Amino acid sequence: MKLTLNIWRQKDKNSKGQFENYNLNEVSPDMSFLEMLDVLNEDLLHKGDEPVAFDHDCREGICGACSMTINGRPHGPEKQTTTCQLHMRKFNDGETITIEPFRAKPFPVIRDLIVDRTSFDRIQQAGGFVSVNTGSSPDSNAVPIAKVAADKAFDAAACIGCGACVAACPNGAAMLFTSAKIGQFALLPQGQPERKERVIAMVKQMDSEGFGACTNHYECEAACPKGISVEFIAMMNRDFMKASFSR
Amino acid sequence: MKLDSKIPSGPIAQSWDKYRFDMKLINPANKRKFKILVVGTGLAGGAAAATFGELGYNVETFTYNDSPRRAHSIAAQGGINAAKNYQNDGDSIWRLFYDTVKGGDYRAREANVYRLAQVSANIIDQCVAQGVPFAREYGGTLANRSFGGAQVSRTFYARGQTGQQLLLGAYSALNRQIAAGKVKSHTRKEMLDVVLVDGYARGIVTRDLVTGKIESHVGDAVVLATGGYGNVFFLSTNAQACNVTATYRAYKKGALFANPCFTQIHPTCIPVSGDHQSKLTLMSESLRNDGRIWVPKNKGDNRAPQDIPEQDRDYYLERKYPSFGNLSPRDISSRAAKQVCDEGRGVGSTGYGVYLDFADAIGRLGKHAIEERYGNLFEMYERITGEDPYTTPMRIYPASHYTMGGLWVDYNLMSNVPGLHVIGEANFSDHGANRLGASALMQGLADGYFVIPYTIGHFFANNPVDKSVTTSHPEFQKAEQEAKEKINLLLSINGKRTPTSFHKELGTLIWDKVGMARNEAGLKEAIARIPQIREEFWANLNVTGEPDSLNMALEKALRVADFLEFAEVMAWDALERDESCGGHFREEHQTPDGEAVRNDEKFAHVAAWEYTGVGTKPNRHKEELTFENVPLSVRSYK
Numbered sequence A: 001m002k003l004t005l006n007i008w009r010q011k012d013k014n015s016k017g018q019f020e021n022y023n024l025n026e027v028s029p030d031m032s033f034l035e036m037l038d039v040l041n042e043d044l045l046h047k048g049d050e051p052v053a054f055d056h057d058c059r060e061g062i063c064g065a066c067s068m069t070i071n072g073r074p075h076g077p078e079k080q081t082t083t084c085q086l087h088m089r090k091f092n093d094g095e096t097i098t099i100e101p102f103r104a105k106p107f108p109v110i111r112d113l114i115v116d117r118t119s120f121d122r123i124q125q126a127g128g129f130v131s132v133n134t135g136s137s138p139d140s141n142a143v144p145i146a147k148v149a150a151d152k153a154f155d156a157a158a159c160i161g162c163g164a165c166v167a168a169c170p171n172g173a174a175m176l177f178t179s180a181k182i183g184q185f186a187l188l189p190q191g192q193p194e195r196k197e198r199v200i201a202m203v204k205q206m207d208s209e210g211f212g213a214c215t216n217h218y219e220c221e222a223a224c225p226k227g228i229s230v231e232f233i234a235m236m237n238r239d240f241m242k243a244s245f246s247r
Numbered sequence B: 001m002k003l004d005s006k007i008p009s010g011p012i013a014q015s016w017d018k019y020r021f022d023m024k025l026i027n028p029a030n031k032r033k034f035k036i037l038v039v040g041t042g043l044a045g046g047a048a049a050a051t052f053g054e055l056g057y058n059v060e061t062f063t064y065n066d067s068p069r070r071a072h073s074i075a076a077q078g079g080i081n082a083a084k085n086y087q088n089d090g091d092s093i094w095r096l097f098y099d100t101v102k103g104g105d106y107r108a109r110e111a112n113v114y115r116l117a118q119v120s121a122n123i124i125d126q127c128v129a130q131g132v133p134f135a136r137e138y139g140g141t142l143a144n145r146s147f148g149g150a151q152v153s154r155t156f157y158a159r160g161q162t163g164q165q166l167l168l169g170a171y172s173a174l175n176r177q178i179a180a181g182k183v184k185s186h187t188r189k190e191m192l193d194v195v196l197v198d199g200y201a202r203g204i205v206t207r208d209l210v211t212g213k214i215e216s217h218v219g220d221a222v223v224l225a226t227g228g229y230g231n232v233f234f235l236s237t238n239a240q241a242c243n244v245t246a247t248y249r250a251y252k253k254g255a256l257f258a259n260p261c262f263t264q265i266h267p268t269c270i271p272v273s274g275d276h277q278s279k280l281t282l283m284s285e286s287l288r289n290d291g292r293i294w295v296p297k298n299k300g301d302n303r304a305p306q307d308i309p310e311q312d313r314d315y316y317l318e319r320k321y322p323s324f325g326n327l328s329p330r331d332i333s334s335r336a337a338k339q340v341c342d343e344g345r346g347v348g349s350t351g352y353g354v355y356l357d358f359a360d361a362i363g364r365l366g367k368h369a370i371e372e373r374y375g376n377l378f379e380m381y382e383r384i385t386g387e388d389p390y391t392t393p394m395r396i397y398p399a400s401h402y403t404m405g406g407l408w409v410d411y412n413l414m415s416n417v418p419g420l421h422v423i424g425e426a427n428f429s430d431h432g433a434n435r436l437g438a439s440a441l442m443q444g445l446a447d448g449y450f451v452i453p454y455t456i457g458h459f460f461a462n463n464p465v466d467k468s469v470t471t472s473h474p475e476f477q478k479a480e481q482e483a484k485e486k487i488n489l490l491l492s493i494n495g496k497r498t499p500t501s502f503h504k505e506l507g508t509l510i511w512d513k514v515g516m517a518r519n520e521a522g523l524k525e526a527i528a529r530i531p532q533i534r535e536e537f538w539a540n541l542n543v544t545g546e547p548d549s550l551n552m553a554l555e556k557a558l559r560v561a562d563f564l565e566f567a568e569v570m571a572w573d574a575l576e577r578d579e580s581c582g583g584h585f586r587e588e589h590q591t592p593d594g595e596a597v598r599n600d601e602k603f604a605h606v607a608a609w610e611y612t613g614v615g616t617k618p619n620r621h622k623e624e625l626t627f628e629n630v631p632l633s634v635r636s637y638k
């Protein structure tokens, strides 16, 4: 396949960026999207240019590192698929593909397609845990948990923290991400003792990082590579209201 | 050099309890006076750092990822073993211990393995308390499955994403300590060297991957939790950034590297599709519970799989190993696949693939049941290959997946360099020559949550730390200087080849000569060839960009430079271990039907290598292994 790539290049946080055009002539449909970028980067190195910087690691859709917007969609056109799992057979010969970083105010660009997502870590640090020290836990079967609750908690816990939900949201909201973690704990008995403090602390942190508000566009759910449902947002909102009133 | 493993004496079942009782303790109020540097924030490092913080130590963590949550432990699919015996099927600590020693082909330390089996149950308790959503039965109790050839159901799992859930559990515990101010987390920082002062590991030198800044960090002990070196093969199931630099740098500073030739080749990965391939994707081994593995009986049979009738198929695992069949251990299954492909009976465009067929299972249980069990894996397979495994058998082939070798450690998980501790995949300790399925997560968390937090206190209690050492000590300055010089050198070669092209060349050589099957001639060839590749690397490398900015080519070059030295140690180890055991298969040592033949008289020991200079043969030291509880026997899965 032949492709034209229109890629965002930006030297560092403080520089202004711009799109650059590149042509690739021998793309195999069996390549993953990142392997296609590898080919481009090897070419660039040969020419003495600097490769396009992008975050990636596991290349199997689980670490959440890869983070680019492809033709206007975070992680590209295929449903529930991260960029690293997207394959070139989903594109057409001769196509022009536009590639840019995940855009959101709380995700400043570090270089080219790499953004700073440490705001996500700070939201988790605000309360995304159960306060239990190593060694102080009861036998794991001491508290039975209904299969449906465990399964649902897992659905929330499947979040890979990539940030596609934020990049897809017209308001740059991080509601889906934040609610997934809160939801996981809210559904489990282990999460109950700190339930109120958790939702308040995490929502507060989310707001202070500069993420936007939710106005029910649900673009986040559509972009989520793990199919996390917006029902967790509703659940978080209810929890937040309850917790705020009972304080 | 005498290797003191510090294995406690007395009956094995009491040794860890007794050892813990005999250890000196650090007064709670004094713990905050110690600083521990933890490099790597996967299961082992994350669990250790969180627990150190809870105990009151001051901790700093380092990862080259943008967040601790992205460490490659996250990709483990299958599950985690624990001797809970919840299924009442005869499991016990003793059985898990026995299975692990036997599965490791009698090349692991009994005492370490016993301790691992003992604490396995605590791990599950801990993770459940953290809110890890393990699979459950309708009654609300935890579900288990049998995994990777075990004859009991002792594997706990969270769909096909157990590693992710356990890592997020450790990450949440770590976050709690970061919030409490007990742990300082450094992200996008890669360790380039370990610094010794008066023989003690006192710190590390890192490169900030965004600004390029070279920095020193001082502490009272260093814990390496930096994973394995499977990417030495170039293609592996490891994440792209996984590398050997941290452990190799420690080796160059005097830490011994143990059993580097023990690598695990996982039997069920998606085969290579072309030259562009950057990694191989694992398909969970759980698929072998229902899939049947076969190749055509006859060479050159190019018919579509559906058109090959039963009598022309060879279900070779079922044929050769009737009692374990498709569930035979990893090393055995991998080798059998290689054998049939070498005979010219492999499938797919490259001829390096075998079928994993679900037709029978679908016929027996219905498509729906198979979808319930493996739906996400089938989807992933289709995404990558474009083929539908419900109608066409999957194609699989072995790939590098895990490394049992690693830095030598004693019972305290400390290397021979005082203060330098090594945990998780980065050490060599528990899996011998072959790791059983669902045991990597268990070991990483055992080391991190339940072993190192005790033993490090014992180290502090016995070794007064020189508090006057700071990062302006000449040893730190020297290490920083060396790191900077190396980086400048890499950037000034201005040759023609990219770091990746060298990595690929090295990886292909190691896969061919130091891979699934090895022989004397091939190993000698590798030992002759590696220095040549290295030489060309330093003469003809092309790295663009600057030292003081985010520079992916430079990061890669630094990692490849270390692989190019490390690979030689691996080849020496494989050459000197003149026997077959577990994942180390020397073609010279096999039975007429191709089974591995161990030589316990000469090789029932750990080989620990001591650095003597780049390109010179390292010194080989031995730690003899004794088997008092699991008598040495031939490992048969027939």
Ligand code: FES
Residues within 6 Å of the ligand: A055, A056, A057, A058, A059, A060, A061, A062, A063, A064, A065, A066, A082, A083, A084, A085
């Ligand atoms: S690289 Fe890990 S999710 Fe894409």
